[in-house]
Amino acid sequence: MRSAVYRGPGDVRVEEVDRPQREASTDAIVRVTHTAICGSDLWFYRGQADRDVGSRVGHEPMGIVEEVGDGVRRVEPGDRVFAPFVISCGECEFCRRGLHTSCVDGESWSDHGGAQSEYVRVPHADGTLVRVPDRYADDEDALESVLPLTDVMGTGHHAAVSAGVDAAEECVVVGDGAVGLCAVLAARRLGAKQIVAVGHHEDRLSLAEDFGATETVLDTEDVDAAARVADLTGGGADHVMECVGAAGAMELAVDVCRPGGTVGYVGVPHGTDAEGLPVFDLFSDNITLAGGVAPVRAYAEDLLGDVLGGTLDPSPIFTKTVDLDDIAAGYRAMDEREALKVLVRP
Amino acid sequence: MRSAVYRGPGDVRVEEVDRPQREASTDAIVRVTHTAICGSDLWFYRGQADRDVGSRVGHEPMGIVEEVGDGVRRVEPGDRVFAPFVISCGECEFCRRGLHTSCVDGESWSDHGGAQSEYVRVPHADGTLVRVPDRYADDEDALESVLPLTDVMGTGHHAAVSAGVDAAEECVVVGDGAVGLCAVLAARRLGAKQIVAVGHHEDRLSLAEDFGATETVLDTEDVDAAARVADLTGGGADHVMECVGAAGAMELAVDVCRPGGTVGYVGVPHGTDAEGLPVFDLFSDNITLAGGVAPVRAYAEDLLGDVLGGTLDPSPIFTKTVDLDDIAAGYRAMDEREALKVLVRP
Numbered sequence: 001m002r003s004a005v006y007r008g009p010g011d012v013r014v015e016e017v018d019r020p021q022r023e024a025s026t027d028a029i030v031r032v033t034h035t036a037i038c039g040s041d042l043w044f045y046r047g048q049a050d051r052d053v054g055s056r057v058g059h060e061p062m063g064i065v066e067e068v069g070d071g072v073r074r075v076e077p078g079d080r081v082f083a084p085f086v087i088s089c090g091e092c093e094f095c096r097r098g099l100h101t102s103c104v105d106g107e108s109w110s111d112h113g114g115a116q117s118e119y120v121r122v123p124h125a126d127g128t129l130v131r132v133p134d135r136y137a138d139d140e141d142a143l144e145s146v147l148p149l150t151d152v153m154g155t156g157h158h159a160a161v162s163a164g165v166d167a168a169e170e171c172v173v174v175g176d177g178a179v180g181l182c183a184v185l186a187a188r189r190l191g192a193k194q195i196v197a198v199g200h201h202e203d204r205l206s207l208a209e210d211f212g213a214t215e216t217v218l219d220t221e222d223v224d225a226a227a228r229v230a231d232l233t234g235g236g237a238d239h240v241m242e243c244v245g246a247a248g249a250m251e252l253a254v255d256v257c258r259p260g261g262t263v264g265y266v267g268v269p270h271g272t273d274a275e276g277l278p279v280f281d282l283f284s285d286n287i288t289l290a291g292g293v294a295p296v297r298a299y300a301e302d303l304l305g306d307v308l309g310g311t312l313d314p315s316p317i318f319t320k321t322v323d324l325d326d327i328a329a330g331y332r333a334m335d336e337r338e339a340l341k342v343l344v345r346p
Numbered sequence: 347m348r349s350a351v352y353r354g355p356g357d358v359r360v361e362e363v364d365r366p367q368r369e370a371s372t373d374a375i376v377r378v379t380h381t382a383i384c385g386s387d388l389w390f391y392r393g394q395a396d397r398d399v400g401s402r403v404g405h406e407p408m409g410i411v412e413e414v415g416d417g418v419r420r421v422e423p424g425d426r427v428f429a430p431f432v433i434s435c436g437e438c439e440f441c442r443r444g445l446h447t448s449c450v451d452g453e454s455w456s457d458h459g460g461a462q463s464e465y466v467r468v469p470h471a472d473g474t475l476v477r478v479p480d481r482y483a484d485d486e487d488a489l490e491s492v493l494p495l496t497d498v499m500g501t502g503h504h505a506a507v508s509a510g511v512d513a514a515e516e517c518v519v520v521g522d523g524a525v526g527l528c529a530v531l532a533a534r535r536l537g538a539k540q541i542v543a544v545g546h547h548e549d550r551l552s553l554a555e556d557f558g559a560t561e562t563v564l565d566t567e568d569v570d571a572a573a574r575v576a577d578l579t580g581g582g583a584d585h586v587m588e589c590v591g592a593a594g595a596m597e598l599a600v601d602v603c604r605p606g607g608t609v610g611y612v613g614v615p616h617g618t619d620a621e622g623l624p625v626f627d628l629f630s631d632n633i634t635l636a637g638g639v640a641p642v643r644a645y646a647e648d649l650l651g652d653v654l655g656g657t658l659d660p661s662p663i664f665t666k667t668v669d670l671d672d673i674a675a676g677y678r679a680m681d682e683r684e685a686l687k688v689l690v691r692p
Contacts, residue, residue, distance in 0.1 A: 094605055099632055102605035162634075259440055259448035269625050277623045279615050283638040286445055288508075292632035 002346070003056050004116035004327045009047035012057060012331050014324055020113055020121035025071035028125035030081060032063040034147050035115045036318070037330050037342040038085075039177050040268055045331055048270065058116025058344075059085040059109040060150035062143065065129070066119070074126045080137035081129040083122060084296040085109065085151045090127025098298035103127075116327060118346045130300045136308050141315075145307045147343065148182060148314040153303060154296025155266045156182025159241035160190055161299075162291030163264030167191035170233045173213070174253045175243035176204035178317045178341045179266060181211055183241045185314055188212030189306065192239070196232050198225055198252065204340060207316060219252070229256040237261065242291075245270050254278045259285040266291050318343040348692070349402050350462035350673045355393035358403060358677050360670055366459055366467035371417035374471035376427060378409040380493050381461045382664070383676050383688040384431075385523050386614055391677055394616065404462025404690075405431040405455040406496035408489065411475070412465070420472045426483035427475040429468060430642040431455065431497045436473025444644035449473075462673060464692045476646045482654055487661075491653045493689065494528060494660040499649060500642025501612045502528025502660075505587035506536055507645075508637030509610030513537035516579045519559070520599045521589035522550035524663045524687040525612060527557055529587045531660055534558030535652065538585070542578050544571055544598065550686060553662060565598070572601040583607065588637075591616050600624045605631040612637050664689040 001019040004012050022029060035058050044051035051057075062082035065075050075081055088095050088103035095103050105124060109115050112123065122128050130149070136142040156179050165171050171192045173183045176199025187195045188211065197208035198217045205216040215232050219225040230236055236258035242250055245267025253263045255278075282289060306312035320339035322330040324346040333339035347365040350358050368375060381404055390397035397403075408428035411421050421427055434441050434449035441449050451470060455461050458469065468474050476495070482488040502525050511517050517538045519529045522545025533541045534557065543554035544563045551562035561578050565571040576582055582604035588596055591613025599609045628635060652658035666685035668676040670692040679685035 097606055099606040102631060260443055260445040265629075269629055277625050279623050282635070283611070283615055285448060286638035286641070288634060288636040289628070290634040290636075292629040295632070 001118040002324055003118065004058055004114060004324065006044060006051050006053060006055050006057050008053055010045060012045060012328055014327060017056070017113070019119050022067060022069050022121065024123065025069035026124055026126065027069045028065055028072055028075060028122045028129065029067040030061060030063045030120050030122055031066050032061050032115060032117060032120060032346045034062040034143060035344045035346065036060040036147060036150070037327070037334055037344060038151060039179065041331070042335055043270060045335060055110060056114035056117060058114035060147065061109070061115035061120050062147050062150060068125060072125045075129050075131055080132040082132065082146060082150050083128050083130065084154065084300065086297070087123050087128045088297055089124045095127060098295055100295040100297040101293045116324065116344055118324070128297070130304065133308065142308060144318060144343065145313045145315040146304065148178070148317060149296065149300055149303055149307065151296060152178040152317065152341070153182045153185070153314045154299045155179045155294040156243065157186040157299050157303060158294035158296070159183045159243055159264045159266040159291060160186035161264070162266070163239040163241050164262045165190045165192050165239045165241070168193070168239050170194035170196070170237045171239035171241065172196045172198065172229055172233065172237045172256050173208070173241045173243060174198050174249050175267065176201055176208060177243065180243035181208055181317055182314050183243050184208050184211040184213050185312060187241070189312060194233065196229055196237070198229060201337070210316065226252055226255040240264070243267055251278050254281045254287060257285070257287045259287070262288040262290055264291040265289065266294050268293070317341045321345065347464035348670055349464065350404055350460060350670065352390060352397050352399060352401050352403050354399055356391060358391060358674055360673060363402070363459070365465050368413060368415050368467065370469065371415035372470055372472065373415045374411055374418055374421060374468045374475065375413040376407060376409045376466050376468055377412050378407050378461060378463060378466060378692045380408040380489060381690045381692065382406040382493060382496070383673070383680055383690060384497060385525065385680070387677070388681055389616055391681060401456060402460035402463060404460035406493065407455070407461035407466050408493050408496060414471060418471045421475050421477055426478040428478065428492060428496050429474050429476065430500065430646065432643070433469050433474045434643055435470045441473060444641055446641040446643035447639045462670065462690055464670070474643070476650065479654065488654060490664060490689065491659045491661040492650065494524070494663060495642065495646055495649055495653065497642060498524040498663065498687070499528045499531070499660045500645045501525045501640040502589065503532040503645050503649060504640035504642070505529045505589055505610045505612040505637060506532035507610070508608070508612070509585040509587050510608045511536045511538050511585045514539070514585050516540035516542070516583045517585035517587065518542045518544065518575055518579065518583045518602050519554070519587045519589060520544050520595050521613065522547055522554060523589065526589035527554055527663055528660050529589050530554050530557040530559050531658060533587070535658060540579065542575055542583070544575060547683070556662065572598055575602040586610070589613055597624050600627045600633060603631070603633045605633070608634040608636055610637040611635065612640050614639070663687045667691065
């Protein structure tokens with residue numbers, strides 16, 4: 001079968017590899033029909049994160065179940081399914097708590113061949129896979145709206161939940177990538193009255209407005225973004241979503257957080273200052289830092305209901321679609337910011 | 347009047363200074379009868395924190411009101427009062443929220459002459475001072491139990507509140523200084539069933555047991571303290587109180603926190619790695635970091651009720667008492683760990 005393989009910075013290629021086989025009775029094999037390129041994939045693509053050369057990539061699979069082992073009960077061949085970016089058993093203490101990212105048997109797709117492939121082996125299929133109801137299983141529009149539940153929509157939602165967004169008076173989203181935009185959607189869905197989106201790109205901030213941002217702040221060298229947010233929010237917000245992971249974004253998030261407020265962060269910490277947090281600012285203002293790697297499996301059914309019901313639609317984040325064979329062009333488009341997020345069809 | 351003055355590392359002396367005068371109608375002048383040396387005072391004493399040579403020190407005053415300005419309504423001359431380590435107006439948004447440390451008019455005692463003095467000027471007396479009911483105003487035993495409400499008892503309580511300790515199954519206190527021991531008292535008061543105290547000193551851990559710790563772990567070079575705590579708690583606790591502020595203590599706190607749990611931290615970050623937090627561990631385990639500089643004013647009435655009612659007694663943390671004139675001996679005793687915390691009588 002064909003699979004996207006990392007061959008070094010700037011070089012992701014489609015290669016012929018062995019088709020995966022079931023290895024345990026709880027495995028399923030899924031034929032991938034839709035997947036995506038993630039902003040976090042750009043880190044290894046740009047040489048900013050270590051990755052083994054020759055490893056297969058992608059972690060946002062949706063497709064059709066081809067085979068299941070004897071121990072799989074919740075899905076069967078022919079089902080339309082998707083899976084979050086972390087494999088989880090669904091049965092351990094942490095899965096039961098909704099913290100599937102800490103599953104005692106948790107694994108990443110990298111351990112099993114990436115999701116930017118024709119087929120994936122899915123360990124713990126009952127825990128990992130989410131079934132799309134038959135009624136929507138071949139509805140292409142619906143499926144494009146469901147696909148972000150594999151990662152970015154659940155991650156944006158986790159930012160909002162972690163930041164304590166509820167029917168909050170005001171909140172701030174730092175970051176206008178796919179996750180930040182999904183955080184805007186999540187905050188609106190949770191009832192936030194004022195949603196200030198901060199980012200570096202006018203076109204993305206325009207989409208943030210479509211998604212429910214009440215104000216946007218274009219963060220450029222000429223602008224004191226923190227001061228602008230403080231103006232808009234009357235001195236900072238109690239609920240801030242940090243959706244980038246870079247040190248500068250975290251500093252801005254803490255800066256615009258009101259004393260006693262909460263920063264919900266979901267951006268994987270990276271960059272030269274990755275180890276640093278503005279600890280003195282957090283400490284002196286009693287700002288809570290909550291969040292982490294998003295347990296998107298925990299939110300899947302809830303968000304899926306809204307997507308299929310038509311009240312939540314993150315699909316506008318896909319601004320480009322490529323076939324798997326053209327995935328190199330997809331990476332280039334995201335790297336050069338020509339595309340916000342790329343949908344891939346194996 | 348006499349006041350303790352910082353003259354350089356290892357050198358705190360009593361000197362003659364001008365007695366403070368009222369400067370605003372909302373000021374009071376308090377004759378200090380009891381105060382204390384704080385673990386955080388040791389940082390400048392040891393040269394580990396910057397402090398202006400010649401500055402007056404101390405931030406835990408209790409005493410008798412001598413004078414009040416025309417605008418002071420809640421206390422009058424003759425009242426027994428104490429004050430937290432931060433001056434607060436009691437009326438702004440943050441004071442109303444219980445975050446007095448973010449008071450818009452907040453100041454520290456250093457700005458007004460330290461509390462290790464015969465007299466202090468108290469700005470915003472109505473907001474800052476807490477009145478001890480007349481019935482207990484001259485009860486020496488009660489007053490020694492009240493004095494820790496100026497700082498360490500409120501700080502330990504803030505650690506417990508920030509860590510989400512309630513009738514929690516298990517919690518961990520990292521640190522066996524006065525704040526850590528008060529956190530044990532606070533956790534017991536809040537109903538924690540298992541309280542594991544971790545520290546470096548057998549005698550202090552023994553006091554932790556008196557205060558309600560169900561188990562103690564002596565953290566020495568020969569012991570893997572994190573593994574021992576994990577054993578005792580079945581893999582880590584959901585509620586961890588970090589009561590030191592050093593990087594190593596924070597690392598241990600995060601290490602013994604269960605995924606999805608909360609570290610409540612109140613130790614002022616300090617040391618060579620002060621800027622560092624184990625951000626990847628926090629992120630990957632979705633551990634919430636809550637707390638900060640403790641708004642002890644917010645907790646004063648509540649804790650005072652328990653102290654005067656006889657159900658909360660932090661006074662055993664005072665293992666030495668000195669007159670103000672002998673305060674140098676008090677600093678030495680704390681620096682050399684001969685004393686846990688020193689009560690000072692001006």
